[in-house]
Amino acid sequence: MERKTKLALAKTATLLAAIPALVYANASGPDPGLTGVPNEAGTCAACHGSGTSSINTKGGSVTVALPNGNSYVPGQAQHLVVTVADPTAKRWGFQLTARVAAGTSTQAGGFKSTDSNTQGICSNSQLRTAQPNTSGTCAASVPLMYVEHTTSGTRLGTTGSVTYGFDWTPPSTDAGKITLYVAANAANGNNQDDTGDHVYTATYSLTAATAAAQPTISAVVNGATFAAGIEAGSWVTIQGKNLTTAASCDAGSPRPGCRTWSSSDFTNGTPTSLDNVSVSIGGKAAFVYYISPTQINVQAPDINAGDVAVTVTNGNGTSNSVTVTAADFAPGFFQTGRYAIATHQDGSLVAPASVIPGASPAARGETVILWGTGFGPVSPSVVAGQTSSQAIGSALAYASAPPNITIGGVTATTVGAALNPSALGLYQIAVTVPNGAQSGDQPIIANSAGKTSPANVLFSVR
Template sequence: MLCFILNYRTHNMTKTTALLALCLFGLSASNSLRAANAFLVRNLVSDIPELADHTDANLVGAWGISESATSPFWVADAGKGVSTLYNSSGGVIPLVVSIPPAKSGGQGIPTGTVFNTSTGFEVATGKAAAFIFDTLDGTISAWNPQVDRGNAIVKVNNSSAGAAYTGLAIGTNNSNTFLYAANFHAGTVDVFDSTFAAAMPGTFKDPMLPTGYAPFNVQNLGGKLYVAYALQNASQSFATPGAGNGYVDVFDTAGTLVQRLISAGHLNAPWGLAIAPATFGDFGNDLLVGNFGDGTINVFNPTTGAYIATLHDVIGASIVVPNLWALQVGNGGSGGDPNAVYFTAGIPGPDGGNHGLFGRLQGAPAMTAAQVLNGGSFQTGIAPNTWVSIKAANLASTTRGWLDEDFVNGALPTALDGVSAWFTGKPAYIGYVSPAQINLLVPAGTPVGAAQVQTVNNGLSSSMVTVQVQAVAPAFFTLDGTHIAATHANGSLIGATAITPVAMTPTKPGETITLYGTGFGETNPAIPEGMLVTKAAPLVTLPTVTVGGTSATVAFGGLVGAGLYQLNVTVPAGTPDGDTAVVALVGTATSQSGAVITVQH
C-alpha cells in the first residue's frame, strides 16, 4: 500500500491541513532497450562498503541460499562460518547463526543449505530442524530456534573420512524425506534419511562421466535432482576451472540417473542451478546454470539440455560475477521478488582477499493492458490527470515514493530511480516505484482514445500495450479497498475501526465531509502540466454524489494536489448508521461500486 503525504489548504477552510497521511493506493519508448537478452544486475549486500545497497561484515564467502515459502533469504557464509539473513531488498535481518566446525576450534565452512518442511531431521527430541547446512569440512548441521537460536548443531560428521560437502538438497522418495549432499572429495552424492543416518548407498552413478569429475552441487528443481559436476584438482579438494569443465545430470530422488542433460560446452565448474521465473525475459521456465569458474550464467533448454544463451546486461555484455555460487528465485514474501533471480558470490576484493556479494537479476518489465488500472478503483478507467497503478513484473529495482529532492522548481518527477513510463510518447509523472507496482500520473494533455503505454526500468523497456483513455474516470481512493479516504473538517480520518494506524471516527448525518479521489476531470483554472498544485482549482463540471442512494449536497469539488481531487459533501439527513455506499457521477461516468463511508448518529 502506498501512502501519500499531502500538504494542502482545504477549500473554504481557514486551517491548513499539513502532512495528512492518506493511504491512497493499495497494493518514449525513449532510448530504452527492448532486448531478447538483457538483464539488470543489482548488488544488494556485500561486506565491502559502498559496493552494494547494504553492508554486512558477516557476508564473506557467500555460498548457498535457502528459504521457506515466506522466510527471508538464508545465506551460507563460508568465510565467516555463519548463516546470515536478508529481506527482499537486501536489508539485514538481525540474526546470525553460527555453523560449527568439524573439530573443536576454528569455524565451520558452510556451503549448501536447505529448508526442512518435514517433522524429521530432529535437532533435539521433538524439535525438527528448520534449516540444515553442509560444510566443506565434512559436516551436516541442523538448526531449530527453540533448541539454540544462535547455533546450528552438528548431526553428521564425516570429516575423518575426508568428506568435503559442497552442496545440499532435500527431497522426498516414497513418502520419506532425504538429504542429498555433494561430497566433492569422494566423488559421491551422500544420502541421509530423516534420522541423519546414511541411506541409498551406491546410488547417483553416471557410467559415462569422465574420470576426475565429481558432484559439485545438487539441487532439487521441480522434484528432480540436478547434479552439477566439476573437475577435481590434484588433491580432490576443490574444482579446477576451465572452459568446458563441467557436466549436469538429472536423477530421480532414488538416485537413479534419468538423463545426461549438459556436457562440457559453456560449462566451467558449474554450481548454481535454477529454473527461471516465467517472466524472466525471453528465458522464462528455462534452466539457468551459473559457472563458478568464469562467473557467467548460461541458459539451457530444461528438457533437452540444448544451449540457448549466456545472460547479458543492458549494454549487451555478458554478465560476469566472479566466484559465482547460488542462483535462487524469490519466494514472493520476505525472500524476494518471485520474478527475479538472486545470486551469491565469494568475490575477491580490492585487497585480494575473500569477500561476499548477494544480488539480484531482473528481466525487462513485463505487463499487459489489463494490468494498467485506475489508481483509485483498481479497475479499468483511465483519464488525463488521473493516478494509474500498474501491477506487473520487473517494474523497478527499488521500492520508494516521493522524496523532497525529487521535485525541482515545483515540477513533478518523470522518473524515480531510473523508472519511467510513457503515454503515447509523452512521459508520465512517477509517484511510486517497486518491482511489482508503479503509480503514475497520466499527463493532463493525453488525448481521449487509444493510448500506447510503456514502462522503462533503468534502460529496459516493456512491450507497448494499448489502453483506452476517457475524458473522465472518477474513482475514490480507499483505505482498505472499501472505505473511502475521507476526513472530518478538522482533518481527522473517517472510519469505524482502526483500518489504519491513525485514529478514525464515523461521520454523521448533516456533517460536511471531504472525500478524496482521482479522475474527476478538468479544472478552471487549469493546472500547469506536470507541476505541483499550490492552490485549489475548482472543477469545470461538479459531480453528482449520492450517499446511500440519496442525493447529497456537493459544496466544492476541485483539484488540491497532483492528480488528487477533493469533494466537500454533506451527509444527507436520515442516512442510516453503518457502512453506506457513496457514488459520484460525472456525465455518464460513475465512481466504483462498493466504496463506502461509515455513519453513526
C-alpha cells in the same frame, strides 16, 4: 633442355596465375583458422609480418569492446566492436571466432555482419573450405564459424585505427566459459606479405550470466480505486513484475527501486524518472511518484481521450505495451481498506472506530471532504506535473463538472469540488451527508458526466 625450359615456364605461369587469386583472397578475408585457436592454422603471422615472434611487438593492438563485459547471456545477441590500431598501417584486416573453453574445437555461437566491412564464413575441422554465411548459423558439415573483414573493410589509406562491428549470438544454453580469439593485420598497404605488415592477437574469456529480467506490465488501473479508468492528470497504478531492477522491497526501508519521490528528485521539476525507471502513457512521460518491482504509481501526462499505450522502462529494457482507454472523466475515491477516504472538519477520518482507531462515522447533515482523482477538467486549467498553486497561484481550480454523489442511494449535496492546491491531481470534494441516509456502512458512488466510481466503496454514517 627444351622440355625442361617448357616445364619451367609452365610452372612459372601457374605460379603467376595463382598470385592474383591469393592477393584477392587476402584482401577479401583470410582463410579460416587464423585467429590463434590451438591446433588450427595459427594467426595472420602465417603470411604477414616477420613470423610469430613479431606478434604484438609493433606498437599497436587489437581489442574487442564487449557490451556485457566479460559475460554473456545464453541466446542473447550482443554487438561486438573490434578495434585495430597501429602507428604506421594503411590497410587493415581481422578475423575472430568464439569457442567453448573446455574444448576449443567446439564452436560457441554464431556471427552476423551488420555492415559491408565484415562477413561470416563457415569451415570444417580440416579448414579446407570457406563458405560465406549470412544467417549466423553454420551447417553441421562446416560447424566452425569466423567473422572477418571484407575487401571494403580493409579501408586502404586509413591511418591510425579502424573498427569492425558485428553481432555475436552465444549458444542458447550455458556453455560454460567461452573464449574469443581475435587476430588482426595492420598492413602497410603495398599488397605484399612482408615485414611491413604488423600482426596483433588477443583472447577474451567470457562467463555465462543470468538474463536480465525484462519489466512486464500485467495491469494499468485507476490509482485510487485499482479499477479500470484513467484520464489526463489522474493518478494511475501500473502493476506487473520486474518493473524495477530491485529484487524485492521492505516496507519502511526505502532504497533504489523501492521508494517514493523525495525533494532531491525535484531539481528539474516533477520527476519523470526515479532510479532509471520511467513510464510512457500515450507517448508522453508520466510523473513518477512511487516505484517497486510489482507496482508503480504515476500521474498521467496530458493525454487525449481514447486508446493509449503504456510502457515501463528501466535498466533492463522496456516492457510490453499495454493499451488502456483514457476518458475525459474517470472518477474514483482514494480508499483505506473498503472505505472512501473522507475527513471531518477537524481532519480526522470518517470511518468506524473499530476499523480505524481515532476515526468516527459522519453525522447526517455534516459536511465532509472526500478525496479522489479523475474528476475531469478544472477551471482555470492546470497542466499535469504541476499543482494548482504552481500553475495559477492562490486561485482554486474547480471541477468544471462537479460530481453527483450518492450515499446509500441517497443524493448528497456537493458543496464544491476542486484540486488540492498543494498536491498533484488530487481532488477534494465537499459534500453534505443527506438527512435521508441510513446509519451504518453505506455504498458511496460518484457520477461525473456519466462515468461512475466503483460501487463497492463504503462510507460510514452515524
